[in-house]
Amino acid sequence: MTEDSFGPVSLVTYNRMPLYLKALYSMREKGEKFVSSVALAEVVRDNPSVVKKDLSYAIRGVGKPKVGYEVGALIEDIEEFLGYNNTKEAILVGVGRLGQALMGYEGFSKYGLNIVAGFDVDDNIIGKKINGKEILPTGKIASVIDKLKIKVAILATSKDKAQFMADLLVKSGIRAIWNFTPAHLILSEEIAVKNEDLAASFAILSMQLKEILRKEK
Amino acid sequence: MTEDSFGPVSLVTYNRMPLYLKALYSMREKGEKFVSSVALAEVVRDNPSVVKKDLSYAIRGVGKPKVGYEVGALIEDIEEFLGYNNTKEAILVGVGRLGQALMGYEGFSKYGLNIVAGFDVDDNIIGKKINGKEILPTGKIASVIDKLKIKVAILATSKDKAQFMADLLVKSGIRAIWNFTPAHLILSEEIAVKNEDLAASFAILSMQLKEILRKEK
DNA sequence: TAGATTGTTAATCGATTAACAATC
DNA sequence: TAGATTGTTAATCGATTAACAATC
Numbered sequence: 039m040t041e042d043s044f045g046p047v048s049l050v051t052y053n054r055m056p057l058y059l060k061a062l063y064s065m066r067e068k069g070e071k072f073v074s075s076v077a078l079a080e081v082v083r084d085n086p087s088v089v090k091k092d093l094s095y096a097i098r099g100v101g102k103p104k105v106g107y108e109v110g111a112l113i114e115d116i117e118e119f120l121g122y123n124n125t126k127e128a129i130l131v132g133v134g135r136l137g138q139a140l141m142g143y144e145g146f147s148k149y150g151l152n153i154v155a156g157f158d159v160d161d162n163i164i165g166k167k168i169n170g171k172e173i174l175p176t177g178k179i180a181s182v183i184d185k186l187k188i189k190v191a192i193l194a195t196s197k198d199k200a201q202f203m204a205d206l207l208v209k210s211g212i213r214a215i216w217n218f219t220p221a222h223l224i225l226s227e228e229i230a231v232k233n234e235d236l237a238a239s240f241a242i243l244s245m246q247l248k249e250i251l252r253k254e255k
Numbered sequence: 256m257t258e259d260s261f262g263p264v265s266l267v268t269y270n271r272m273p274l275y276l277k278a279l280y281s282m283r284e285k286g287e288k289f290v291s292s293v294a295l296a297e298v299v300r301d302n303p304s305v306v307k308k309d310l311s312y313a314i315r316g317v318g319k320p321k322v323g324y325e326v327g328a329l330i331e332d333i334e335e336f337l338g339y340n341n342t343k344e345a346i347l348v349g350v351g352r353l354g355q356a357l358m359g360y361e362g363f364s365k366y367g368l369n370i371v372a373g374f375d376v377d378d379n380i381i382g383k384k385i386n387g388k389e390i391l392p393t394g395k396i397a398s399v400i401d402k403l404k405i406k407v408a409i410l411a412t413s414k415d416k417a418q419f420m421a422d423l424l425v426k427s428g429i430r431a432i433w434n435f436t437p438a439h440l441i442l443s444e445e446i447a448v449k450n451e452d453l454a455a456s457f458a459i460l461s462m463q464l465k466e467i468l469r470k471e472k
Numbered sequence: 473t474a475g476a477t478t479g480t481t482a483a484t485c486g487a488t489t490a491a492c493a494a495t496c
Numbered sequence: 497t498a499g500a501t502t503g504t505t506a507a508t509c510g511a512t513t514a515a516c517a518a519t520c
Contacts, residue, residue: 044462048487052462056454060439074501081441087489090503103495103502120458121465135359139352145414145437149454150461189464197362213471214464216457220362222277224298228471230463232456237273237366239449240433241337244367245261245269246447247406247431248338254430254445265511291477304513307479320478320519475520482515489508495501 051092055116057082058092062113074106095119122150128216129188131203132195133158133173136218140194141168153192155182176203180210187211194218268309272333274299275309279330291323312336339367345433346405348420349412350375350390353435357411358385370409372399393420397427404428411435 044052061081065073075089082089093107096119101107117123130141133156140146141156156173158164164175174182182188191212195203200221207215214230217223225231261269278298282290292303292310299306310324313336318324334340347358350373357363358373373390375381381392391399399405408429412420417438424432431447434440440448 044466049459050487052459053452053455056452056458057439059454060437064439076501081439085489086501087491088487090501091488094503101502104500105496106501120454121461126461126464135352135356139356142352145453146457149457151457189468190460213467214460216460220277222274222281222298228467230460230467232460232463234451234453234456235270235273236362236451237276237337238270239451240363240366240368241273242266242269243407243431243433243447243449244338244343246449247343249261250430250445250447251406267511293477302513303477304515305511307477308512311479318478321476322520323477478517478519480516480518482513484513485511487508487510489506491506492504494503496499 047095051095052120054082054084054088054092055096055120058089059113059116059120062109062116066109066113070109072102072106073109073112075101077106120149122148125150125152126190127152127154127186127188128190128192129154129179129182130156130192130194131158131176131179131207132193132199132219133160133163133168134194134196137192137194138168140192140218141171144169151190154186154188157182179206183207183210183212189213190216192216192218193223197221264312268312269337271299271301271305271309272313272337275306276330276333276337279326279333283326283330287326289319289323290326290329292318294323337366339365342367342369343407344369344371344403344405345407345409346371346396346399347373347409347411348375348393348396348424349410349416349436350377350380350385351411351413354409354411355385357409357435358388361386368407371403371405374399396423400424400427400429407431407433409433409435410440414438 058078061078075086079086079089097115099111128151130137130153133141137156141153153171155171157176157179158173159176163173166173189212191207193200193204193215197220200219201223204215204223204225208225208229217231217233223231275295278295292306296303296306314332316328345368347354347370350358354373358370370388372388374393374396375390376393380390383390406429408424410417410421410432414437417436418440421432421440421442425442425446433449435451442448
């Protein structure tokens with residue numbers, strides 16, 4: 039599936055929401071009670087109008103003229119909007135170094151992602167636990183997905199196994215794949231795919247660096 | 256720095272380039288010599304006009320009416336355009352599970368990124384090697400950056416050390432930070448920052464899944 | 473030649489920005 | 497009250513899409 043928006047809310051808005059959240063968390067830590075769209079815009083390096091529009095999709099209450107938005111309430115609303123309170127269970131396939139890092143990352147639970155188990159082909163790690171979650175042989179993928187009604191899978195295998203595993207996952211009932219492999223997956227339109235595209239990220243960072251070094255000269 | 260484009264080329268174009276590349280690699284493997292904008296557009300799920308426009312920024316030669324673009328030449332041109340042939344040296348700070356995964360990832364060299372060393376505070380891993388690259392104590396960061404004239408750093412520390420380390424890196428001469436921590440870094444506009452924002456990615460995947468499950472019912 | 477595809481220009485669409493009345 | 501900020505509407509900007517002449 040490739041969509042640029044979900045209902046009235048555009049993808050760019052979804053991308054900005056976590057930025058607002060991060061900024062709001064640190065404001066809350068500092069004990070700040072209210073924030074204006076202007077202040078938030080400065081922190082995320084954007085325009086106040088964008089902030090106001092974005093927030094209007096998430097907030098239940100209203101901002102108060104002259105004072106702004108209540109930080110605590112805003113955090114709750116955005117968390118709700120992004121589904122952080124609605125935990126999605128997922129499995130992780132491919133428990134190499136990256137897979138281990140992802141399984142061990144405790145931050146996921148904060149944004150509504152719970153990895154229930156990892157799967158690998160390597161007998162040396164099958165049976166071990168990471169972050170309290172068991173690593174099982176790939177042969178058990180289908181039955182676990184079926185039993186727990188899992189819809190989300192995190193793919194962190196080697197590149198050459200990625201397509202095969204993705205096909206297996208879909209056949210077993212998975213409807214969303216978070217792809218951390220560099221493989222270009224070809225899947226039905228009915229499957230949600232999010233590629234963690236390090237090549238693209240780095241290309242953009244490189245361009246920015248080039249621009250900065252050019253200006254410095 | 257926050258820019259939406261570099262010269263005439265927009266950020267969205269840069270984001271699509273690696274997608275084209277992935278598709279082209281697998282076409283080359285299959286022995287396909289030519290590809291049309293229509294075929295490429297299908298694979299990356301986009302519009303042929305977008306493809307033609309994007310490619311026009313990268314190609315040196317021209318596509319041939321009726322046959323399309325030469326796969327091999329196109330790959331070379333896009334790689335050149337994205338700077339894959341112009342290797343950037345980088346250091347990695349924070350060699351935990353994620354840091355180890357990044358240091359061990361051999362794919363980076365393919366897109367012009369060479370991690371020359373890792374840095375950590377943990378005596379248990381200092382002195383070890385990953386992927387042939389040494390892990391040094393953080394105390395040596397400044398001198399290594401200075402000696403090798405490093406401009407790029409990959410940040411993979413814990414969240415609470417991220418800002419401190421980022422400040423140290425910038426002070427030592429780093430001009431581009433690829434931030435894999437969940438921390439919201441506050442840095443001068445003169446520094447390129449690319450956040451690997453897993454929260455945002457997952458939020459988008461969740462939305463797509465929601466939409467798919469809604470349609471299935 | 474006829475037809476497919478490029479490269480480019482024009483039309484459309486949507487997102488960003490600016491402006492401003494409402495209001496606390 | 498006066499002034500700052502919201503929420504929303506209008507204007508602008510840029511990206512996407514469609515159309516089409518050029519051409520192999």
